Every structure is written in structure tokens, then in C-alpha cells.
Amino acid sequence: MPTLFDKLWQSHVVREARGEPTLLYIDLHLIHEVTSPQAFDGLRQAGRKVRRPDLTFGTVDHNVPTTDRSLPIADAIAANQIETLRRNCNEFGVQLYDINSPEQGIVHVIGPELGLTRPGMTIVCGDSHTSTHGAFGALAFGIGTSEVEHVLATQCLPQNKPLTMKVETHGALPEGVTAKDLALGIIGTIGTDGATGCVIEYAGEAVRSLSMEGRMTLCNMSIEAGARAGMIAPDETTFAYLKGRRFSPDSDEAIGYWRTLRSDDDAQFDRVVEIDAAQLEPFVTWGTSPGMVVPVTSCVPDPADEAAERALKYMALEPRTNIQAITIDRAFIGSCTNARIEDLRAAARVVKGYRINSSVSAMVVPGSQEVKRAAEREGLDRIFHEAGFEWREAGCSMCLGMNEDILQPGERCASTSNRNFEGRQGRGGRTHLVSPMMAAAAAIKGHFTDVRTWQFK
Amino acid sequence: MQPFTKHTGLVAPLDRANVDTDQIIPKQFLKRIERTGFGEFLFYDWRSDPDFVLNEPRYKGASILVAGKNFGCGSSREHAPWALGEFGFRAIVAPSFADIFANNCFKNGMLPIALTTEQVEEIMSRAQQHKGYELTVDLERQTIEDSRGLSILFVVSEFQRYCLLEGLDDIGLTLRHEDLIREYEASHR
Numbered sequence: 001m002p003t004l005f006d007k008l009w010q011s012h013v014v015r016e017a018r019g020e021p022t023l024l025y026i027d028l029h030l031i032h033e034v035t036s037p038q039a040f041d042g043l044r045q046a047g048r049k050v051r052r053p054d055l056t057f058g059t060v061d062h063n064v065p066t067t068d069r070s071l072p073i074a075d076a077i078a079a080n081q082i083e084t085l086r087r088n089c090n091e092f093g094v095q096l097y098d099i100n101s102p103e104q105g106i107v108h109v110i111g112p113e114l115g116l117t118r119p120g121m122t123i124v125c126g127d128s129h130t131s132t133h134g135a136f137g138a139l140a141f142g143i144g145t146s147e148v149e150h151v152l153a154t155q156c157l158p159q160n161k162p163l164t165m166k167v168e169t170h171g172a173l174p175e176g177v178t179a180k181d182l183a184l185g186i187i188g189t190i191g192t193d194g195a196t197g198c199v200i201e202y203a204g205e206a207v208r209s210l211s212m213e214g215r216m217t218l219c220n221m222s223i224e225a226g227a228r229a230g231m232i233a234p235d236e237t238t239f240a241y242l243k244g245r246r247f248s249p250d251s252d253e254a255i256g257y258w259r260t261l262r263s264d265d266d267a268q269f270d271r272v273v274e275i276d277a278a279q280l281e282p283f284v285t286w287g288t289s290p291g292m293v294v295p296v297t298s299c300v301p302d303p304a305d306e307a308a309e310r311a312l313k314y315m316a317l318e319p320r321t322n323i324q325a326i327t328i329d330r331a332f333i334g335s336c337t338n339a340r341i342e343d344l345r346a347a348a349r350v351v352k353g354y355r356i357n358s359s360v361s362a363m364v365v366p367g368s369q370e371v372k373r374a375a376e377r378e379g380l381d382r383i384f385h386e387a388g389f390e391w392r393e394a395g396c397s398m399c400l401g402m403n404e405d406i407l408q409p410g411e412r413c414a415s416t417s418n419r420n421f422e423g424r425q426g427r428g429g430r431t432h433l434v435s436p437m438m439a440a441a442a443a444i445k446g447h448f449t450d451v452r453t454w455q456f457k
Numbered sequence: 458m459q460p461f462t463k464h465t466g467l468v469a470p471l472d473r474a475n476v477d478t479d480q481i482i483p484k485q486f487l488k489r490i491e492r493t494g495f496g497e498f499l500f501y502d503w504r505s506d507p508d509f510v511l512n513e514p515r516y517k518g519a520s521i522l523v524a525g526k527n528f529g530c531g532s533s534r535e536h537a538p539w540a541l542g543e544f545g546f547r548a549i550v551a552p553s554f555a556d557i558f559a560n561n562c563f564k565n566g567m568l569p570i571a572l573t574t575e576q577v578e579e580i581m582s583r584a585q586q587h588k589g590y591e592l593t594v595d596l597e598r599q600t601i602e603d604s605r606g607l608s609i610l611f612v613v614s615e616f617q618r619y620c621l622l623e624g625l626d627d628i629g630l631t632l633r634h635e636d637l638i639r640e641y642e643a644s645h646r
Contacts, residue, residue, distance in 0.1 A: 014641045015634050020616045023631060025641050035534070037490035046628070063488065077488040084490045128533040128557060142557055144535035145492075146564035146627070154631045156638055160614065162556075192475060193527040196556060226530065228556050289475055307474055400532075402484045421479045421531060423502050 003263040004233050005164050005199050008139040012122045014156055021158035027121040029151050030107045031058040031094070033085040034402070035126025039149035040088040051155045053093040057116060058085060060099050061106045062402050066365050066392035069099055078403065092152075105368020105394040108132040108336040112216065113370055115245025119234040119258040124151055129336050129418065131222040134231035135215035136238055137261045139199070141229040162199050162228045163270040166263075169204030171278030176452035178346070179214035180338055180416070180435035182206060182275070183221035184283040184293050190273055192291040196226035198271065201263060206277035207232055212241040213340045220337045221418055224290040233262035284323050284448050285420045285433040287311035292420075296323050296438065296450050314422055315430050316410070323448050326432070327359070330413040331443035332425070333389075333436050334365030335399035338416035341374050343367075343436040348380040350440035353457030356388040357446030363390035365397040365405070389443070401426045414442040459566035460624030464547050465593040466520030470584040471510055474525030478558060481529070481537040495536050496543025521592050523550045523580050528569075529558025538565045548594045550601070552577050563617050564627065568596060570611050579607070596622055 002010070015023040029052075031039075036058070043050070050056055063078040065071075073079035082099065089096035097103040103110055108129055111117040119137035124130060126148040133140035143157070151157055167186055173179075187194070200222050202215075210218065215232050222230025239255055242248040281295035288311040294301065302319045303309040312319065317326070333339065333347050344366065356362050364384050366372035372394055375381055381391045398405040399417035401424070407413055409428025416439050420431035434442065437451045486498045503509045510516065522541070528551040529537060538561045541549070548568040559569045572580075583603065584590045593602045596618060601609045620627070631638075 015637045023634065023637070025645070034487050038492045081488050081490055126533060128531070142533040144533055144557060144561040144564060146535060146561065150628050150631065153628050154638065156631055158627065158631060192530055193553060193555070196527070196553065226527065226555060400484045402487065419479070419531060421477045423483055424479050427502055
């Protein structure tokens with residue numbers, strides 16, 4: 001009666017001992033410039049090597065500018081951090097998809113793109129949105145820098161086995177309601193600590209109907225519900241996505257194994273949450289946590305507690321304001337949550353034939369250089385340009401504003417990213433999380449609007 | 458790693474829930490390549506408000522932080538416990554912690570202690586009412602006590618307690634089982 005998670009866990013046990021965390025083997029270790037420097041330093045100080053450089057892949061994403069990359073990076077500290085990753089990867093023999101490499105991009109976008117992410121794997125990275133890779137039926141979770149060092153040195157990680165939560169969706173997502181909205185709907189229901197201590201398995205019709213990119217969006221947001229990881233059992237959609245990708249084995253043997261990666265029919269979960277997908281609407285966050293969210297057709301709620309009052313004050317919103325009356329200053333389409341080709345296509349479909357509102361400044365940051373190239377082949381960049389969006393190079397960009405792409409104090413942004421904490425996108429910046437279509441529509445209108453009634457041109 | 462056995466210190470009450478790691482240490486400070494230098498930037502944005510609790514002179518030198526539920530949610534940045542530790546905190550008391558953050562604390566000799574909501578509220582209130590309020594955290598006995606009759610038994614995983622008491626190096630522990638790692642690799646070619 002094992003769950004998918006049980007199977008993934010059990011197949012990676014190196015050592016189990018009563019009263020101790022289980023030692024798990026890690027199949028794929030992704031690294032980036034922000035959470036690795038101290039880890040490599042630790043290795044050097046202890047005289048250790050990277051045990052499996054062949055299972056370790058790096059990229060630069062958090063700090064990189066999204067503008068002209070032929071210019072030196074203006075921020076000296078950021079430049080140093082990126083140079084440090086370069087030196088470390090070189091010294092320890094790790095493959096790095098550097099700033100000018102055609103494969104560069106946000107770590108959780110390029111992993112799947114390259115076929116590095118596959119069903120049945122354990123995958124870690126020093127970044128909480130590592131849960132993204134669970135979309136492939138992998139056990140994928142974020143770790144801190146000390147654990148990055150641990151994995152570099154031993155290719156293993158001691159872990160206490162989490163509980164399991166099944167999120168069972170019923171019905172189909174209506175038109176205009178996306179994987180992002182499903183994610184926000186779930187978090188709105190169970191709260192930002194609703195899944196703490198658990199790994200989530202997403203199931204049901206709405207989940208099965210999602211494309212791989214939609215599944216990645218959903219799994220990406222698992223951490224925002226406090227989950228350790230999120231996953232979806234692989235199926236034909238998964239295998240079709242992986243076919244032909246650089247690192248993915250195309251063998252019948254591999255696919256045969258992948259087909260076994262699903263929860264048994266009589267599997268028991270520690271918790272089950274039922275979601276009526278057919279009742280979901282496009283969502284907009286109003287506050288300073290992803291759980292402070294309402295449908296676009298609704299209003300800013302009356303504050304239920306001090307935290308909500310604080311959030312309303314920070315966001316400069318009055319209770320009972322119609323969400324569709326909230327005007328925006330910026331629109332950001334990007335991040336590991338929603339910057340893949342389907343996200344860009346969906347946004348482009350909305351903006352085609354329109355121009356952004358004169359009081360809005362908007363940009364699109366593709367999740368990887370590969371996504372950028374694909375979008376340009378399809379002419380999406382032209383559509384965005386004509387609509388008045390800036391078209392940038394790949395990176396995390398304004399999701400967390402470590403580079404120059406930040407909100408000014410007081411600026412309100414419709415963002416396809418994953419966190420709306422105080423100051424997340426820039427000190428004093430006001431973030432509203434939405435789907436790509438909703439961000440695009442808001443950019444055109446100058447305020448939030450229900451994309452289900454959008455007049456496509 | 459610095460061991461944690463028993464610590465007595467001034468308590469600072471941060472009466473907020475869902476304190477995320479972006480607040481604990483904002484992103485612009487994550488560009489450092491060292492493990493140090495984060496303490497002065499702890500709660501950078503909140504501390505710019507003169508009325509913020511950690512700016513009150515009476516909490517200067519506090520080494521035990523009491524906060525609301527889901528402390529440390531959000532990003533996995535280990536820079537968060539680094540900043541807290543460098544600022545002077547050795548233990549954090551809250552009704553609950555985000556998983557990655559709690560784990561990161563243990564890796565840095567810092568003790569996250571989950572108590573019931575009522576227990577946390579009581580400690581918060583005592584810290585706010587009594588200037589110079591201190592707690593003694595005893596990891597050996599798994600107790601939290603003050604000088605006013607409070608005595609609470611807290612739960613912590615046996616293994617994490619052991620590692621923290623001994624100041625054990627995680628990586629060294631794992632490498633003790635190198636033969637098993639090799640065995641796994643050999644059978645999973």
C-alpha cells in the first residue's frame with residue numbers, strides 16, 4: 001500500500017537506523033550562485049572533494065542582470081558572487097551553465113528543460129522552489145547551504161521522513177483558471193503552514209489534465225503551503241515531455257520503471273484535502289503572504305486579525321475594495337513559477353493587439369535562454385514589444401529583486417511569481433500574485449480584471 | 458559546530474506570526490560569499506522603524522527570541538539563522554517553525570523550540586511585562602525555566618538533541634558510513 005512518496009523514499013535509502021534520520025542518496029544536485037559559496041568553502045577547509053560532480057549542475061540565476069549581458073555586472077558584490085561560482089565549479093569539476101551559455105536560466109526551469117529532472121529521482125537544490133521538480137514524480141526539495149555542502153561532500157542527505165498529504169482535485173479547471181490559480185486556491189484553503197511537515201501528492205482530474213509546465217507551476221508553489229515537497233505521479237504526458245531531451249534516457253527500460261511510480265490504489269495518506277477544481281476562479285493575493293488571497297471577482301476582506309491589519313496597511317488597501325478596482329504600476333511576467341513557454345504564450349494571447357496602460361511599466365523575463373529563443377521563434381517577443389512590454393534575458397529577476405529589477409517603495413505590481421512578503425520585490429514594494437494571463441490583462445487595463453471575460457484580438 | 462547545552466539569556470518578544478526569512482534577512486544581503494557579516498542586517502526593514510521591538514534598549518543583548526507560529530517560513534536561505542545567530546540569538550521559541558528554517562537552525566548550533574500556543578503566549582507576556590526577563594534553556598533536561606516559577610518540558614528529536622549537545626559535524630557522521638554509500642552506488646549504476 002505504499003504511496004508514490006514511499007516508493008521514492010524507500011528506493012533511495014542508504015542507511016536506516018532507529019532514532020536517527022534516514023540517509024538518502026541524492027540523484028541530482030542543482031546549484032546556483034547564492035547558496036553555494038559557503039558550501040564550497042566548507043569543502044575546501046575540510047579538504048574534501050565533490051563526491052559526484054557528474055550529478056551536480058550549476059547555473060547563475062538569482063543575481064544576473066536581465067539586460068545586456070555583454071556588459072560587466074555593475075554590482076561588484078553580485079559580480080564577485082557569480083565569479084565565485086565560476087571558480088568553484090572549475091576547481092571542483094562541476095558543469096556550470098554560465099551567464100553567456102545557451103542553457104542558462106532559472107535553475108528550476110533548466111533542469112526539466114535539459115531532461116536532468118526525471119521521474120523516480122531525488123533532487124535537491126539550495127532553493128525552496130526545488131519542489132518544482134516533483135511535477136515529474138521525483139522527490140525534490142529545498143535545502144540550506146550547510147546541506148548543500150553535505151550533498152557535495154557525500155552525495156547523501158540525512159532526512160527525517162515527513163508525513164504525506166494528498167490533495168485530491170475534483171472536476172476540471174474552468175477556462176481562464178490556470179495551474180497558478182489552482183495553487184493559490186489550495187494555499188488559500190489550507191494556509192501557508194497547512195502542509196508543514198508533509199510532502200504533498202497532487203491528484204485528480206484537474207491535475208492529470210495539466211501540461212508538464214502546469215504541473216511544474218503547481219508543484220513549485222508547494223513550499224508556500226509549508227510543504228516539504230510536492231509531487232505528481234508521472235504518466236504519458238510526462239514521458240512525452242521528456243522524449244528527446246538532452247540528458248533523458250529514451251529507453252523502454254527507463255519508461256517501464258517510470259510507469260511503476262504511482263501510489264498504490266489502496267495507499268493511505270496522513271492527510272487528505274479535497275479541492276473542487278471546477279469552482280475555482282482566477283485569484284489575486286491582496287496581502288503579504290500567498291495565503292492572503294481572494295478570487296478576482298471578490299473584494300479585499302475585512303481584517304480578521306492584527307496580521308491582516310498590518311498587511312492591509314503595508315499594501316495600502318482599504319477593506320471591501322473591489323479587487324478589480326485596484327490599479328497597478330508594474331507588471332512582471334517571470335520567475336520559476338510562471339516563465340516557461342506556455343506561460344508566455346498565454347500572456348501573449350491576452351496582450352495581442354493591445355497596448356499596456358499608460359501608467360504601467362511591464363516586463364517579461366523568460367525563465368531560460370531556451371524559453372527566450374523558443375518565444376522569439378514564435379514571434380512572442382514582437383507581440384510583447386508592440387504591447388509595450390520590455391523583453392529581457394533569463395533570470396530570477398523581479399521575483400526577489402536581487403538584481404536591478406526591483407519595485408520602488410509604494411509601487412504595486414501584478415506578478416507571476418510566488419511570494420508577496422513585505423519587501424520581497426523591493427523595499428516597500430506591493431506585490432499581488434496572479435497567473436500570467438491575469439498579469440497580462442492587468443498590464444493592459446491598468447487594474448486587475450477577470451481574464452475569463454477578456455476580449456481576445 | 459558550537460554545541461548547545463544550557464543557556465540563560467534575556468528574552469526578546471516578537472509578537473508576530475508567519476515571520477518569513479525575507480524579513481529576517483532581505484535579499485540584498487545574500488550576495489556575500491562568507492558565512493559571516495549578516496548579523497547587522499537582521500530584520501533590516503523592520504528595524505528601520507524606531508518602534509520595532511528589537512530596537513527597544515531593554516531588549517539589547519537578548520539571546521532568546523520568542524515569536525508567533527510558522528516562524529521562518531518562505532525562502533530556504535540559511536543566511537536567516539546565520540543573521541539571527543550573529544545578532545546574538547541562541548534559541549528561538551515559537552508555536553511552530555517552517556521545516557527548512559528549523560533544520561537550518563540545528564545545523565548552526567541554534568535551538569528552535571516548539572511549545573504550545575498558550576505556553577508561548579505566557580512567555581511573551583512575561584517578557585513584555587518584566588524588564589530584564591530571562592529564560593534558562595536546558596537541552597540536557599529539555600526544560601525551559603524562568604525565575605518566576607515557569608517550568609516547561611519541551612520536545613526535541615533525540616538525534617538532533619544529541620548532535621547539538623555534542624556539537625557534532627553532520628558531514629563527518631555521514632562519512633562514517635562511506636561503505637554503505639559505495640554499496641548503494643555500486644548497486645545503482
